[in-house]
Amino acid sequence: MGIDCGKDDPDLKEEMEKQFVDLLSEELKLQETVGEEHSHHMNITLGEAKRLASQYQREAEKCNAATETCEGARERAQVLLTKEKKMTTLWEQRARHLGWEGE
16 A cells, blocks of 8 residues: 555545544643643642742851851950950069069
C-alpha cells in the first residue's frame, strides 16, 4: 500500500482521515496533560523555593541580630577594659610614688 492507498475509496478515505484526526486530537490531549503536569510540578517547586528562601531570610535576620548583640557587647567590654587599664596605671603610679618597685 502506498501513499495513495484508499484515495479512490471515499469510505476508506473518510475512515483514514477520521483516524488521523483522532490521533491528532489524542496527541494534543497528551501534550496538554504533560503541560499541566509540568506546570503543577513547577508550581510546587516554586512554592518550595519561596518557603526555603523565607526560612533562610529569617535565619539570616537572626544571625544579624546576634552579630549586632555580640558587637555591642564587644564594644562595651572594650570600654570597660580601657577604663580598667587606666585605673591600673593610676594605681601603679601611686604605688611607685609610695616606694613600690614592681616586678
